[in-house]
Amino acid sequence: MKKYTNTGSKDTRSGFGAGMTELGQKNENVVALCADLIGSLKFDDFKKNHPERFFQIGIAEANMIGIAAGLTIGGKIPFTGTFANFSTGRVYDQIRQSVAYSDKNVKICASHAGLTLGEDGATHQILEDIGLMKMLPGMTVINTCDYNQTKAATIALADHHGPAYLRFGRPVVPNFMPADEPFVIGKAILLNEGTDVTIVATGHLVWEALIAAEALEAKGISAEVINIHTIKPLDEEAILKSVAKTKCVVTAEEHNILGGLGESVSRVLALNTPAPQEFVAVNDSFGESGTPEQLMEKYKLNNQAIFEAVERVLGRK
Numbered sequence: 001m002k003k004y005t006n007t008g009s010k011d012t013r014s015g016f017g018a019g020m021t022e023l024g025q026k027n028e029n030v031v032a033l034c035a036d037l038i039g040s041l042k043f044d045d046f047k048k049n050h051p052e053r054f055f056q057i058g059i060a061e062a063n064m065i066g067i068a069a070g071l072t073i074g075g076k077i078p079f080t081g082t083f084a085n086f087s088t089g090r091v092y093d094q095i096r097q098s099v100a101y102s103d104k105n106v107k108i109c110a111s112h113a114g115l116t117l118g119e120d121g122a123t124h125q126i127l128e129d130i131g132l133m134k135m136l137p138g139m140t141v142i143n144t145c146d147y148n149q150t151k152a153a154t155i156a157l158a159d160h161h162g163p164a165y166l167r168f169g170r171p172v173v174p175n176f177m178p179a180d181e182p183f184v185i186g187k188a189i190l191l192n193e194g195t196d197v198t199i200v201a202t203g204h205l206v207w208e209a210l211i212a213a214e215a216l217e218a219k220g221i222s223a224e225v226i227n228i229h230t231i232k233p234l235d236e237e238a239i240l241k242s243v244a245k246t247k248c249v250v251t252a253e254e255h256n257i258l259g260g261l262g263e264s265v266s267r268v269l270a271l272n273t274p275a276p277q278e279f280v281a282v283n284d285s286f287g288e289s290g291t292p293e294q295l296m297e298k299y300k301l302n303n304q305a306i307f308e309a310v311e312r313v314l315g316r317k
Contacts, residue, residue, distance in 0.1 A: 001192045001217050004210055006174035006259055013111040013168055016145035017042025019154025020079065024050045027158050033068055033080045035061045040170075041081035041111050042136075061086045065094040069104045077105060083117070084110035084167060085126040087098055093130060099163045100136040107157045112170045115282070115299060116204060121289035127282050131259020133165040134232040135262075140164040140185060141231040143253075143261075144207035147175040149229060152183035155206045160185055167203070169254075174207045177227075188235035190242075194224035197310050198242040198249040202228045202261050205280065205301060207254035212306035223310065231261055236268045243275050248317050252280035266291045275309035276316035278309040 023030045024046045031053045038056070047054040050132040054212070057064040061082055066224045070079035080087065087110035088095070099106045110129065126257050134141045140162060150168045157164050181189075189306050191206070192213055199210035206227045211224040224242050228235065243249050251262035262279040282299050296302050 001194070001213055004176045004191070005189045006176050008175055009172045009181060010147035010175045011172050012144055012147055012150040013040070013170060013244065014042050014166055016109060016154050017045065017149030019151040021045040022155055023158050024053070027077070029069060029075060029077045029156035030158055031076045031078050033057055033064050033282070034079055035059060035064050035082035035086060037082050040083070041109070043081060043184060062094045065091050065106070065108075068106045069098040069102065070102045072106060077107065078101050078176040079107045079109050081109045081111065083124060083125055084129050088129040088132050088165070089126055096136060099245065099253070103138055104163060105161055107166060109154070109166045111168055113167045114169060115287045115295040115301065116169050116171045116292035116296065118170065118216055118292045119289050122286040125287040126154060127256040127287065129167065130231055130255050130261065132254070134264070136163070138162060139232065141167070142185065142229055143167045143203040143231055144229050145203055145227060145283045146173060146177050148177045148179045148181070149183065152181065153229065155209050156183040156185060171205055176207060179279065183229075186230045186233040186235060188238040189227040189229065190224070190238065191227050192223065194200060194222040194246065195223045197228070197314060198224045198226065198237060198239070198246045199226055199252065199306060199310070200239060200249060200261065200265055201252040202231065204254050205306070208301075209252055209306055211303035212310065215223045215303065215307050215308055221314070222308065223314060224302055228261060231264060234264050239265060239268055242274055243269065244262040248276040250278045250313055252279065254304050255281055257281035257283050276313050278313040279311050280305050304305070
C-alpha cells in the first residue's frame with residue numbers, strides 16, 4: 001500500500017488560522033468575526049494585519065451569526081469562529097433562519113469539535129454538529145483531517161458561494177496531506193487502493209484509517225482508504241465505485257453514530273447497492289472529561305477500532 005509520512009504534527013485549528021492569514025492578504029472582501037476566542041481560533045495574525053476587517057463580538061454567538069448574515073448583503077465574505085458546540089448547537093435557530101434559509105454566503109468555522117476537545121468535557125464537546133448542519137438545505141459541510149487540508153479548505157471556501165460549515169479540532173495531529181494538494185469541495189480523495197474492504201474516514205480518523213490499513217495489510221487484507229473531507233455534498237460516485245469492488249465498507253468519524261458520515265454512506269448504499277457496513281463512531285452518548293488519547297481509546301475511535309470493524313464486516317460479506 002502507499003505509505004504516508006507525518007511531516008510534523010500540528011493542530012488543525014492552526015491550519016485554519018494560516019488559511020485566514022492568506023485570505024486576508026489576497027481577498028479584501030473576507031472579514032472575520034470571533035466570539036471571544038481569538039487565540040483558540042488562531043485569528044491573531046488576521047486581527048493584527050487587518051483590524052478594520054476583524055470584529056470581536058464577544059460571548060454573543062447568536063449575535064455573531066446575525067451580523068455575519070448582514071455583512072454578506074454588502075458583498076463581504078464573513079468567516080465566523082468559535083468552538084463547534086457554540087458554532088452550531090447554541091445558535092442553530094440563527095443559522096437556520098438567517099443563513100441557510102436566506103442562502104447567505106456565511107462561512108461558519110468551528111474549532112474544538114468532537115471528543116478531542118478533551119478535558120473541558122461534555123458541555124463543551126459536540127458530537128451532533130455534522131448531523132445538525134448537513135440537514136440544513138443548501139449547507140456545505142466540511143470536516144478536514146490535518147493542518148494542510150484545513151488551510152486549503154479555508155482558502156477554497158472564500159471562492160465557494162453559499163453557506164458552509166467548516167469543522168476542525170484542537171489537538172496536535174499528524175500532518176500528512178500534501179501542502180500543494182488542491183481542495184475540491186465535494187470530491188473525495190482516494191488515499192490507498194484495495195480490494196477487500198472500503199474504509200471511508202473523515203477528520204482525525206483519516207490518519208487512524210491509514211494506520212489500520214497497514215496493520216490489515218500485514219494480515220493479508222487489502223483495504224481501500226478514502227478521505228471524505230466533504231460530508232455534504234457527498235462524493236457518492238467515489239463510494240459506490242469502491243464498494244462495487246470490495247463489497248463492504250467501514251465508516252469512521254469523531255461524531256455520534258447517529259446523523260454523521262456513516263448514515264450518509266448508508267443512504268447511498270441503500271439506494272444504489274446495499275452492502276455490509278460497520279460504523280466507527282460514538283455510540284449515541286455524550287462525551288466526558290479526559291485527554292484526547294484517553295477519550296479516543298474509551299469511545300473506540302482509533303486505528304484498533306477500525307481494524308476490528310473491518311474484521312467484523314469481512315465476516316458479513
